[in-house]
Amino acid sequence: MFILFESLDRDNRGCLSPDDFEALGGLAMNPIGGRIMEAFFSSGQDTVDFSSFVRILAHFRPTDRNRNKEGAQQELPSSRTRKLKFAFQLYDMDRDGKISREELLQVLRAMLGLQVTEEQLQSIAERAIQEADLDKDDAISFDEFKKSLEKTDIDTKMSVSFLK
Amino acid sequence: MILILLHGSRGEIPSKPIAATILPFVKPNDGVQTYPEDQKNNLPVFTMNYPRIQIPFEITLWVLLASFAKIGFHVYHKITIWVPESCLLISIGLIVGAIMHSVHEEPPAVLTSNVFFLYMLPLIVLESGYFMPTRPFFENIGTVFWFAVVGTLWNSIGIGISLFAICQIPAFGVQDINLQENLLFSAIISAVDPVAVLNVFEDVSVNEQLYIVVFGECLFNDAVTVVLYNMFSFVAEMPVVEPVDVFIGVARFFIVGLGGMAFGILFGFVAAFTTRFTSKVREIEPLFVFMYSYLAYLVAELFAISSIMAIITCALTMKYYVEENVSQRSCTTIRHVIKMVASISETLIFFFLGVVTITTDHEWNWGYILFTLLFAFVWRGLGILVLTQIINPFRTIPFNMKDQFGLAYGGLRGAVSFALAFTLPDTIGRKQLFVTATIAVILFTVFLQGISIRPLIEFINVRRTNRNLETINVEIHCRLMEHTMAGIEDLCGQWSRFYWKDKFMKFNNRILRKILIRDGRAESSIVALYKKLELQNAMEILDTASGNISAAPSIVSLSPNVELLMTKKFLAADLRNIHDILSKNMYKIRERTVAYRGKHALPNDSQTREILIRRHATIRRSLRPRSFQSSNVPRTHKYFSLPAGKSLESRFDAARWHYTDDHETLSEVAYPSQRSRFGKPARSSSSKAMIPLHRLGTLEEVPSTDVLNEESSSTGQGVFRTNSSYSDSRVPHPRRLYSLFDDNNSELGHVVLIQLRDWPHQEPSQGP
Numbered sequence: 002m003f004i005l006f007e008s009l010d011r012d013n014r015g016c017l018s019p020d021d022f023e024a025l026g027g028l029a030m031n032p033i034g035g036r037i038m039e040a041f042f043s044s045g046q047d048t049v050d051f052s053s054f055v056r057i058l059a060h061f062r063p064t065d066r067n068r069n070k071e072g073a074q075q076e077l078p079s080s081r082t083r084k085l086k087f088a089f090q091l092y093d094m095d096r097d098g099k100i101s102r103e104e105l106l107q108v109l110r111a112m113l114g115l116q117v118t119e120e121q122l123q124s125i126a127e128r129a130i131q132e133a134d135l136d137k138d139d140a141i142s143f144d145e146f147k148k149s150l151e152k153t154d155i156d157t158k159m160s161v162s163f164l165k
Numbered sequence: 166m167i168l169i170l171l172h173g174s175r176g177e178i179p180s181k182p183i184a185a186t187i188l189p190f191v192k193p194n195d196g197v198q199t200y201p202e203d204q205k206n207n208l209p210v211f212t213m214n215y216p217r218i219q220i221p222f223e224i225t226l227w228v229l230l231a232s233f234a235k236i237g238f239h240v241y242h243k244i245t246i247w248v249p250e251s252c253l254l255i256s257i258g259l260i261v262g263a264i265m266h267s268v269h270e271e272p273p274a275v276l277t278s279n280v281f282f283l284y285m286l287p288l289i290v291l292e293s294g295y296f297m298p299t300r301p302f303f304e305n306i307g308t309v310f311w312f313a314v315v316g317t318l319w320n321s322i323g324i325g326i327s328l329f330a331i332c333q334i335p336a337f338g339v340q341d342i343n344l345q346e347n348l349l350f351s352a353i354i355s356a357v358d359p360v361a362v363l364n365v366f367e368d369v370s371v372n373e374q375l376y377i378v379v380f381g382e383c384l385f386n387d388a389v390t391v392v393l394y395n396m397f398s399f400v401a402e403m404p405v406v407e408p409v410d411v412f413i414g415v416a417r418f419f420i421v422g423l424g425g426m427a428f429g430i431l432f433g434f435v436a437a438f439t440t441r442f443t444s445k446v447r448e449i450e451p452l453f454v455f456m457y458s459y460l461a462y463l464v465a466e467l468f469a470i471s472s473i474m475a476i477i478t479c480a481l482t483m484k485y486y487v488e489e490n491v492s493q494r495s496c497t498t499i500r501h502v503i504k505m506v507a508s509i510s511e512t513l514i515f516f517f518l519g520v521v522t523i524t525t526d527h528e529w530n531w532g533y534i535l536f537t538l539l540f541a542f543v544w545r546g547l548g549i550l551v552l553t554q555i556i557n558p559f560r561t562i563p564f565n566m567k568d569q570f571g572l573a574y575g576g577l578r579g580a581v582s583f584a585l586a587f588t589l590p591d592t593i594g595r596k597q598l599f600v601t602a603t604i605a606v607i608l609f610t611v612f613l614q615g616i617s618i619r620p621l622i623e624f625i626n627v628r629r630t631n632r633n634l635e636t637i638n639v640e641i642h643c644r645l646m647e648h649t650m651a652g653i654e655d656l657c658g659q660w661s662r663f664y665w666k667d668k669f670m671k672f673n674n675r676i677l678r679k680i681l682i683r684d685g686r687a688e689s690s691i692v693a694l695y696k697k698l699e700l701q702n703a704m705e706i707l708d709t710a711s712g713n714i715s716a717a718p719s720i721v722s723l724s725p726n727v728e729l730l731m732t733k734k735f736l737a738a739d740l741r742n743i744h745d746i747l748s749k750n751m752y753k754i755r756e757r758t759v760a761y762r763g764k765h766a767l768p769n770d771s772q773t774r775e776i777l778i779r780r781h782a783t784i785r786r787s788l789r790p791r792s793f794q795s796s797n798v799p800r801t802h803k804y805f806s807l808p809a810g811k812s813l814e815s816r817f818d819a820a821r822w823h824y825t826d827d828h829e830t831l832s833e834v835a836y837p838s839q840r841s842r843f844g845k846p847a848r849s850s851s852s853k854a855m856i857p858l859h860r861l862g863t864l865e866e867v868p869s870t871d872v873l874n875e876e877s878s879s880t881g882q883g884v885f886r887t888n889s890s891y892s893d894s895r896v897p898h899p900r901r902l903y904s905l906f907d908d909n910n911s912e913l914g915h916v917v918l919i920q921l922r923d924w925p926h927q928e929p930s931q932g933p
Binding site: 132 | 638
């Protein structure tokens, strides 16, 4: 992992800055590349040191399922929550603990880009919120987010195998 | 000519066990033979000509019989839980076979292996390929191919060699079977069968990974089976096997497998391309799907390459593009027809399996058969174990022991092996033994494993799946996660499946879609799902609105009319907008239909009402900046209705009429929603005091906003006023229609909303 860190760290300062991330072409083209970058730079810091780098990437470790004996969703609940939390943060840029309609719209706009008109975006976001929003506050809180994904196999989707 | 006919019919095998049918067969003989001699020929009042219709008649009767059996099973719900359908069908087949045998009838010659391979199997495989969940499939594609190819190879060679070893033991009396023949036989029975497996696994709902791997394996092991079968049958006739033959075999395998896929992809693309131009001939659109896939199958058979792979890849490639090009109706038709014919085919296969079991001559050899069973089981288990160990490190989610058990136990043999056994060349001395052994293996696996797999899986607690409800949320979040993963993998310098998927999607959007789809605009899966869901809901509300029958057809006929009109005049973009517009306001309906799905449960009114309130509030909020005139629209909503029967239809006629006259009248359609008032929230859905809606009349220029009064139910007509400022938006150009929708999009929807929403209210007696 440190090798990876070093290869990313172009100017060899021992920490990563936004430029290093942007140098990765693929990430730049990724619709939510910016948000992913934001996730690394937590709480207003300008640089990412190795430990926080690792900590973020640890979200994507595949969980070890065999040890868990309970129920149908055989993942360690904490790691699943962590993954969900990470995904939640990608939406929730202002870190207020809720995904507002505007934030959802931004993400949708980024992902769907030029394919849809504004109204369609609105209506899709509308529908999404009303599907998930149980306490009717017109925003999706983390619990509602978790609940809407309770049947989905998060672990399969958010794991990078080499991180084991 | 008649004599020729008779001669021909005498060659056909009398089929039906019903004794009565033998008689008609005899009659024409008599009648015709006397005919030439009888000079005084009276016009026969009543004739029967059975031989002429014999074959289609029999086929139809068999199909009907099998379908009745199927209906019969579902009468007893409990049975189908414990016993998979395939077992039941085989049992019925056994019974019928026993009856036939006792009457000394022959089974219908209809089930030859040619019929099976050319007519029955492609349909089943087409269905499997068409409805394969693509995303999980491509995620697991490596595992699938690994198991399919290497697993089958392992199985056949293992079983073959061990059987050969058994054959050496003189006690069993099968010493004359040499190695080649053993290998041939084992190639036949190591083929896991899609028909049987799917039948069983569908009910058990194991987790998705497991399901897709077993599914994929049994579909794709055909390539290996074909090669092995051909190779070994060729070799079985040769006294000596040389190493060069093995190499040829390997080369042949690649040709077979890859060739099959190549043909499939080729035909898939051609089919997609063809459907791009079928907008004028909607009725025959489904035909293209079937013809091209069948063509792929036949051409592959022509070259003796894996036809199953060809048809599956054809279906996979075709599906994505074709479903974009064809109309909604064609899409539904295609799906339904595929399912129907596949179901028939499957039913018939199992049925005949049972029948033929009784009526063929068997050669039973205890030792050989029992050991075959044993080895089949053992080698599969071993194979899965070893192979999983090898491939687990490459998988993101490794298979645990329980999964492996499920994989091993789910290896059911079925009809494919059966047909292959029948096509064995007669030069093989022990053909009957092989046939018997194959049937024994099939029956054993289907019955024993099929019946016991469900309780075992529950007992061992294999990871089960929760059938996902398709929701927009899940789709959005999954897409987000995929993008995230692509980004992270970029970060890690890893090229993995997300990367390839991303690349493929880009290629797809840039090039393929432009060529193959009529309006080749890139579309995200989120939007596609969204549209699909909204359309589904619209359709559902129309279905479940069991109220006004007279109005129902008009609604149903409206939507395709609208669609047709729309597609005639406007681009798909406009259509999308219209759907979009409608869908925005159909949200509330959707909530209803979620409750309807139970068919017995009453919808949760308070929830739907609340959502409706919120929905309209937001729409109004979004409307306000764009509205020409801010209206003090009360935040409550009313329920509108029409007097039972006529006006709804007339309303729709009006709407339809408006569409065709795409000018001034359209704006009328658009207006009223601005004025639509929403009544008291505290209203039960079965309330009767509704305001009759008014038929859209001429344009009226009344600037003020009217509040429709609930109590004015005595008046036959509420009035929708229009706004003078709207007249600006009446533009003759049809293109503007589109933008009209744009600006006043929610309004149109409101009208439709009201109309559609009224459905459940019309029958207060039946709880909506």
